[in-house]
Amino acid sequence: MAELRRFIIRRLITFVPTLIGVTFIVYLIAAVVPANPARLWAGGQKANQQVVEMLIKEYHLNQPFYIQYYYFMKGFLENTMVSPVTGYKVWHEIKVYMPVTVQLTLISFVFIVLIGIPLGIISALKKDTWIDATIRVIALLGVSVPIFWLAYLLIFLFFTKLGWITLSGTPTPPYSITGIPLIDSILKLDWRTFAEVIKRYWLPALVLAYPGIGVIARLVRNTFLDALGSDFVDYIDARGLPRNQMYRHVLKNAMVPIVTVLGLQFGGLLAGAPITETIFGLPGIGRFMLTSIYSSDYLSMVGGVFVIALIYMTVNLIVDILYAVIDPRVRY
Amino acid sequence: MATKEAEEVYEKKVLDRVSDAFVDALANLFDKIRPGWKVRNQARVDEWKLMFYAFNRSPIGIAGAVLVAIFIIIAIIGPWIAPFSYGTSLALCNQTAYLAHPGTVVKIPKGCEALGVKPGTYRLILGGDSFGRDLFSRILYGARTSFVVMILVLLVGPWIGVALGLISGYYGGAVDETIMRITDMFLVFPGLILAIAFSAVLPSRISIFLKDHPWVGSFFLHLFALHPTERGALASLVSVIIALWIVWWPGYARLVRGMVLSEKENTYVEAARALGVSTTSILFRHILPNILGPILVYLSLDSGGVILTEAGLSFLGVGAVPPIADWGRIIYDGSQYFPSAWWLVFFPGLAILLTVLGFNLLGDTLRDILDPRTRRSIEFRLKKKPKTKEEGEEK
Numbered sequence: 001m002a003e004l005r006r007f008i009i010r011r012l013i014t015f016v017p018t019l020i021g022v023t024f025i026v027y028l029i030a031a032v033v034p035a036n037p038a039r040l041w042a043g044g045q046k047a048n049q050q051v052v053e054m055l056i057k058e059y060h061l062n063q064p065f066y067i068q069y070y071y072f073m074k075g076f077l078e079n080t081m082v083s084p085v086t087g088y089k090v091w092h093e094i095k096v097y098m099p100v101t102v103q104l105t106l107i108s109f110v111f112i113v114l115i116g117i118p119l120g121i122i123s124a125l126k127k128d129t130w131i132d133a134t135i136r137v138i139a140l141l142g143v144s145v146p147i148f149w150l151a152y153l154l155i156f157l158f159f160t161k162l163g164w165i166t167l168s169g170t171p172t173p174p175y176s177i178t179g180i181p182l183i184d185s186i187l188k189l190d191w192r193t194f195a196e197v198i199k200r201y202w203l204p205a206l207v208l209a210y211p212g213i214g215v216i217a218r219l220v221r222n223t224f225l226d227a228l229g230s231d232f233v234d235y236i237d238a239r240g241l242p243r244n245q246m247y248r249h250v251l252k253n254a255m256v257p258i259v260t261v262l263g264l265q266f267g268g269l270l271a272g273a274p275i276t277e278t279i280f281g282l283p284g285i286g287r288f289m290l291t292s293i294y295s296s297d298y299l300s301m302v303g304g305v306f307v308i309a310l311i312y313m314t315v316n317l318i319v320d321i322l323y324a325v326i327d328p329r330v331r332y
Numbered sequence: 333m334a335t336k337e338a339e340e341v342y343e344k345k346v347l348d349r350v351s352d353a354f355v356d357a358l359a360n361l362f363d364k365i366r367p368g369w370k371v372r373n374q375a376r377v378d379e380w381k382l383m384f385y386a387f388n389r390s391p392i393g394i395a396g397a398v399l400v401a402i403f404i405i406i407a408i409i410g411p412w413i414a415p416f417s418y419g420t421s422l423a424l425c426n427q428t429a430y431l432a433h434p435g436t437v438v439k440i441p442k443g444c445e446a447l448g449v450k451p452g453t454y455r456l457i458l459g460g461d462s463f464g465r466d467l468f469s470r471i472l473y474g475a476r477t478s479f480v481v482m483i484l485v486l487l488v489g490p491w492i493g494v495a496l497g498l499i500s501g502y503y504g505g506a507v508d509e510t511i512m513r514i515t516d517m518f519l520v521f522p523g524l525i526l527a528i529a530f531s532a533v534l535p536s537r538i539s540i541f542l543k544d545h546p547w548v549g550s551f552f553l554h555l556f557a558l559h560p561t562e563r564g565a566l567a568s569l570v571s572v573i574i575a576l577w578i579v580w581w582p583g584y585a586r587l588v589r590g591m592v593l594s595e596k597e598n599t600y601v602e603a604a605r606a607l608g609v610s611t612t613s614i615l616f617r618h619i620l621p622n623i624l625g626p627i628l629v630y631l632s633l634d635s636g637g638v639i640l641t642e643a644g645l646s647f648l649g650v651g652a653v654p655p656i657a658d659w660g661r662i663i664y665d666g667s668q669y670f671p672s673a674w675w676l677v678f679f680p681g682l683a684i685l686l687t688v689l690g691f692n693l694l695g696d697t698l699r700d701i702l703d704p705r706t707r708r709s710i711e712f713r714l715k716k717k718p719k720t721k722e723e724g725e726e727k
Contacts (some may be wrong), residue, residue, distance in 0.1 A: 014513070021517040030529055140696075144689040146640055148647045149663060149681030156671045270522055275644055279667075289525060291647060293532045301529060305521065313520050 022309045032296035039085040085297035099180045101284035105269045107205035116213040120220025142214020151279045171196040204280040212265045222253040263319030267312045350383035394696030399690025407479030410472035411557035418473040418657035423464025432460035459675040473657035489580030497568035497588025515582045523579035530575030531650040541566035572651040591623040625702040633695035
């Protein structure tokens with residue numbers, strides 16, 4: 001365990017520089033490329049010169065970009081940075097938009113685990129049958145289908161034809177513990193809100209999850225087949241262990257690559273979120289970043305980048321630690 | 333000599349004879365360019381033939397190859413065979429073309445020559461959009477857009493990663509550490525959002541560049557099969573390509589670095605170094621050809637990814653601007669009329685799906701064939717078994 005602690009410390013040392021690096025790169029391209037952002041913020045061609053100058057002073061736009069970046073990061077972390085376009089504090093906006101994306105991503109992730117892994121296992125166990133072929137086609141379609149197209153087809157089916165879903169508003173309960181209604185309602189045992197959240201989010205989450213389901217099903221099938229071919233399976237068979245117990249051992253051995261890819265999928269879900277949120281009218285962080293990009297509000301955008309990178313890196317760190325728990329052979 | 337031997341050992345189908353002829357023609361071509369090539373590389377030629385044999389026995393691979401071939405052919409000749417140009421608004425002449433159902437027959441009266449359409453009756457196979465433009469023609473033009481973006485992205489982006497991965501893996505130490513930390517920074521962040529940011533901010537600079545260098549603009553106009561009047565719309569398309577270069581290298585850098593780490597321990601690298609071959613030459617002429625297989629598999633799997641990402645970007649409103657025909661953009665514009673004008677969303681999406689599916693099927697099969705483990709098993713199955721005949725006689 002001492003090794004694990006050293007590993008975590010080593011990872012945490014690179015954690016902060018990477019985070020600074022990511023935001024710096026994005027800040028660089030966002031801030032340096034457009035010409036005269038202050039004029040854009042003040043209203044474009046007809047902007048009042050006084051306002052433009054005020055904005056330049058407020059956001060240090062007359063200074064080199066690395067100094068601008070320093071002031072941005074300082075203001076952002078101290079929660080004093082105000083978006084020049086919306087007039088809200090950047091953190092405040094992130095706090096408003098984040099819960100939607102978190103719920104969407106969590107439900108999607110549950111779909112990936114609950115659908116992707118069983119599909120892969122069934123496919124491996126029924127290798128070279130029509131069930132296997134069907135699952136492989138479903139999985140391959142998952143990585144080939146444009147999700148915005150799939151979203152419209154499903155909206156046509158479930159909204160226009162069946163009327164099972166709504167496309168406006170998001171359920172917000174009157175209480176707040178974590179700020180995320182899905183988790184709050186579970187903590188409060190408020191099943192009505194929980195059902196409302198699920199009703200609003202299940203279809204977008206499924207659409208968002210489909211490519212991930214495809215990736216995971218394919219991966220589980222391959223690693224499961226690899227593990228089934230190992231010597232220890234013959235040994236277990238020879239010892240006469242029941243089938244279902246054998247599969248448990250096989251799954252444990254196949255788990256390490258699956259967990260890695262599941263961790264990466266989390267980032268994929270966050271990345272796919274802008275499209276899904278746009279189509280299903282969900283006010284999430286992806287939508288927030290899109291609107292800030294469209295309105296040249298790069299300060300809000302870099303704030304969003306910061307939060308997404310932070311989540312993604314934390315998830316990856318947890319995945320690396322999980323290796324040791326799943327597979328005791330792993331040494332750091 | 334060796335070819336004859338191969339003929340005896342392996343069973344052949346019609347397709348195999350076609351691929352044999354193709355490989356032989358290729359070998360002869362190389363032989364013309366560099367006399368003596370064929371004799372020296374006989375083993376390689378046989379290996380290529382074997383790969384084709386394996387490929388010919390994979391229905392999935394052939395299906396993928398057919399889909400990809402259709403896509404490429406449409407991308408190349410599409411703009412010529414399209415009944416209308418991508419921007420022709422038939423609704424200006426005949427109101428029935430406005431959001432016309434698939435299969436609607438539109439009559440173009442005299443006096444519409446300004447649109448570039450001859451008088452007569454036309455059937456809009458896939459319907460018309462909100463400007464009365466023929467969806468079928470726009471999808472054909474859209475194939476060109478996707479194809480050009482895909483080729484230009486894959487010609488540059490991944491190779492930046494390959495070069496960085498080669499350098500990083502070969503030199504190791506501080507160089508490796510620096511490059512890989514920068515790679516990590518790009519990898520911890522979802523590429524799509526980065527690409528959106530780039531394609532949103534780049535056009536202003538690109539359009540200035542295109543104004544200063546008109547020949548670059550003309551080159552792209554011909555590439556994308558656009559009218560000269562669309563010169564202003566080019567900047568956003570070029571920005572998408574550059575944005576995708578920037579987000580498409582980190583995966584390759586990591587992949588190549590890993591392969592170089594094991595490859596550089598081989599004796600041939602040491603021999604080359606002992607002979608005084610320059611480092612650049614070792615990297616690009618000795619190590620690179622040896623790791624090219626996996627890179628090509630990744631490229632073919634990524635081709636679909638590039639098309640999908642590009643369509644996603646234009647769906648989000650960055651990238652291709654109207655009236656340029658782009659599959660993602662057609663869906664975005666058509667979504668305003670969904671579901672009553674379902675064809676505006678359905679058909680372009682189907683085109684994306686089939687194309688990307690083709691590349692994925694092809695890439696999957698290529699991976700199996702280029703992976704030595706699976707290829708040996710395919711070869712084993714391919715070999716003629718002289719014993720089976722005897723067994724048959726015995727029965």
